[in-house]
Amino acid sequence: MAQINVADKEIAVKIVYYGPAMSGKTTNLLYIHQRIPNKGRTDMLSIATEGDRTLYFDFLPLESNIIPGFKTKFQLYTVPGQVLYNATRKLVLQGADGIVFVADSQWSKQRDNVDSLDNLVENLTEQSRELNDVPYILEYNKRDLKDIAQIDHMSYLLNRKKVRVPEFETVATTGKGVFDVLNAICRMVIAKIIKESDINNQGGGK
């Protein structure tokens, strides 16, 4: 969960991009990394195989002043999507403050999307957490491809919480919608932290 450093006026939060293999999680982070201004930018850390498949995770730190008086550090992670690497997914998911579920829009990948979402719920349950309690959004990626499922269909399959979560259409390879997703999840995470931590009274307007 988030770390609030009252002494240094810093907040650190963890956002995890989850989803099936090859759905575009790493591409999201790569696009963000390429486009963010140099200030506050550090290297993206990737632990991948020779074929550029994520083996362990990707990690991208970002900084902003979204809360007055506090420097906010967002740590973006991806998980490896391949079914085999569930132990690693559990590790990366630990302590996540927000989750972006990156679904593959292709018709042939709908089963994989559902399986991955089920896997996310299972892994959270093992950590005594529920998806309903974590700020979470759905990203329907690869909307530029031809053989893709309609949004209503994907929504029916994946947006099945009691309270529907925000959905975004993206093309991560060109960056379309990628920052909309990032902005939305950051806002949701910060809103939750402010609610839980009474942070507005700790910033001191510095």
Added chain:
Amino acid sequence: MNPNTTITDKDKKIFETTLGNFLKNSGARTVLLVDRNGFILHRAGDFKSIDAQSLAVLAVSEYASTQALARTIGEEEISAVFHQGKKNHVHISMIAKTAMIVTVFSSNITVSMVRLSAREASKTLQKAILDIASRK
């Protein structure tokens, strides 16, 4: 209930003093105090050529892998890990199962000196870490 970790001025002073003494006693170049999620609780020493955040995240992942390795060989826990380089080494040791001390030190310092100093520092830090956890 607030599920987030809150670091106060008092915590910061304890970290500053303890890790400052640790660097002095061990002769190490840099030290990080990191929680299990890869968030840096405190840093001390020379970070000019080291990306502290990457070091923290990699150390946490490395440590998690090591714990899986421990279970594979029938150990409940491996409490410290040492990585040997040519000029610089890394030592990682766990505190109260929720945080770790990540030390980078040069090859002219012995690992036993770092290990001993880390053990001493852990005693003070453990109390502070448990205190932070109890405030959640």
